[in-house]
Amino acid sequence: xxxxxxxxxxxxxxxxxxxxxxxxxxxxxxxxxxxxxxxxxxxxxxxxxxxxxxxxxxxxxxxxxxxxxxxxxxxxxxxxxxxxxxxxxxxxxxxxxxxxxxxxxxxxxxxxxxxxxxxxxxxxxxxxxxxxxxxxxxxxxxxxxxxxxxxxxxxxxxxxxxxxxxxxxxxxxxxxxxxxxxxxxxxxxxxxxxxxxxxxxxxxxxxxxxxxxxxxxxxxxxxxxxxxxxxxxxxxxxxxxxxxxxxxxxxxxxxxxxxxxxxxxxxxxxxxxxxxxxxxxxxxxxxxxxxxxxxxxxxxxxxxxxxxxxxxxxxxxxxxxxxxxxxxxxxxxxxxxxxxxxxxxxxxxxxxx
Numbered sequence: 001x002x003x004x005x006x007x008x009x010x011x012x013x014x015x016x017x018x019x020x021x022x023x024x025x026x027x028x029x030x031x032x033x034x035x036x037x038x039x040x041x042x043x044x045x046x047x048x049x050x051x052x053x054x055x056x057x058x059x060x061x062x063x064x065x066x067x068x069x070x071x072x073x074x075x076x077x078x079x080x081x082x083x084x085x086x087x088x089x090x091x092x093x094x095x096x097x098x099x100x101x102x103x104x105x106x107x108x109x110x111x112x113x114x115x116x117x118x119x120x121x122x123x124x125x126x127x128x129x130x131x132x133x134x135x136x137x138x139x140x141x142x143x144x145x146x147x148x149x150x151x152x153x154x155x156x157x158x159x160x161x162x163x164x165x166x167x168x169x170x171x172x173x174x175x176x177x178x179x180x181x182x183x184x185x186x187x188x189x190x191x192x193x194x195x196x197x198x199x200x201x202x203x204x205x206x207x208x209x210x211x212x213x214x215x216x217x218x219x220x221x222x223x224x225x226x227x228x229x230x231x232x233x234x235x236x237x238x239x240x241x242x243x244x245x246x247x248x249x250x251x252x253x254x255x256x257x258x259x260x261x262x263x264x265x266x267x268x269x270x271x272x273x274x275x276x277x278x279x280x281x282x283x284x285x286x287x288x289x290x291x292x293x294x295x296x297x298x299x300x301x302x303x304x305x306x307x308x309x310x311x312x313x314x315x316x317x318x319x320x321x322x323x324x325x326x327x328x329x330x331x332x333x334x335x336x337x338x339x340x341x342x343x344x345x346x347x348x349x350x351x352x353x
Contacts, residue, residue, distance in 0.1 A: 006062035008069060009141035015133070016058045023129060024051035027097075030122045031104060032112065042109065050100060057096040061130075064088045065137065082134060089130040097123055156323040159316065198236055204229040209260070220293065220344060221253040224285075227262050234270070241275040247286040248293070255291065255344035258320060264313045265295050265340055274300045291344045299338055 005013060028036045028046045037043060065085055072081040101119050104112040188195040208226045224246060231244050244266075266283060275281045279300055288294035314330070321328045326343035 005059060006066045008062060008065045008137050009144055011140050011144075012062055012137070015137065015140075016055055019129075019133065020054040020058055021047070021051050023126075024054050026125065027054075027100070027122055030118050030125070031101065031115070032110065035110070035112075046104075046110065049103075053096060053100055057093055060092055060096075061089045064092070065134075069141075078138075082138065086131055086134050089134065090127055093126050093130055094123060097126055152323060156320070159320045159323060198232070201229040201232040205233060215259060217256040217345060218259050219253065220248065220255055220257055223257060223259070223262050224248065224253070226260075227266065227285075230263055230266070238270075238275050238281075239277060241277050241280050242270065243280050243282045245282070245284045245286075247284070249287045252287045252291075252293065252344055255346055257293070257342060257344060258317070258324075261317055261342060262295065264317050265342075268314045269295075269297045269338070272301060273297070274302055288341065291346060293342045293344055295340045295342065297338055299332065299336060 024047050027050055032042075032046060035042065036046060068081050068085050068088075072078075072084075097119065101114055101122075104110050105114055205226065208229075227244075227246075231242070234242055262285065269283055270281060273281050281300065282298050284294075284296045286294050286296070318328045318330070321343065324345070326345060327341075328343065329341045330338070332338050
């Protein structure tokens, strides 16, 4: 089993390999003076010994740094974390330096005697190096975190663009538009009042779809109003074959979700299942615990389905929520029901956490 070295920012090993050999040479110049360069064997031996000891010191300090980062991860705790880290590093490095100076006394080839002035200057130099490396490693860590957040933001933006494209495809879907217009034409002939109501709901649906890219998050109440209009158009075609039940608490209605999330799920549902008056497709939207919305439907699959694009839309929705650090679960219960659990977001800042 290989030993895994501590990683504060992922660049620890690189920093150690670049800095510690240089420090080993400097510390030997302070300790041994001109004797350090008197013979190549002394130079090589002292350099390897001090470099190895310096790397061990760096690794021990790395473990402390990782532990401190885990203990005080918050942005508001950074001053406390850095102060404790530097204090611990100075103690560990002081012990390391004393051991190195004392160890040199026992190596006959070096012919060294403990020098207090050299020790003080070495400890001072090591202290400066510790402080420099602490801020360097913290700076690298913060840069990598910023870079990670930037990439996630770009990916989230790209996902939203894909979502907007998917929404646009729904807006101009010729089948949906043709069916809506066909239903409107039939209603105009049969019942002008119902036709007027249908046209009103249709305008609400398309207006909402066209404006869905203006907000990253909307309230559940807003989304449910849109779904009400959307279902009105679908029921004009499917009648009692398509049933929707909504049981959502008032508290959940004020919480947030991404625009068109429910439309993607419902469209995915009716695209894959048989809809008929004798075997209605029943969709239930209900609150389910803390900050969870459950969308449930009975499964009665089509023999041939054109659901590929709608599955892509659902996959895109799941990925979007993953980027928002909000879970989405999709599961089939005993081949009888499909249940999708969607996280509700209490505040907009929660999505960026």
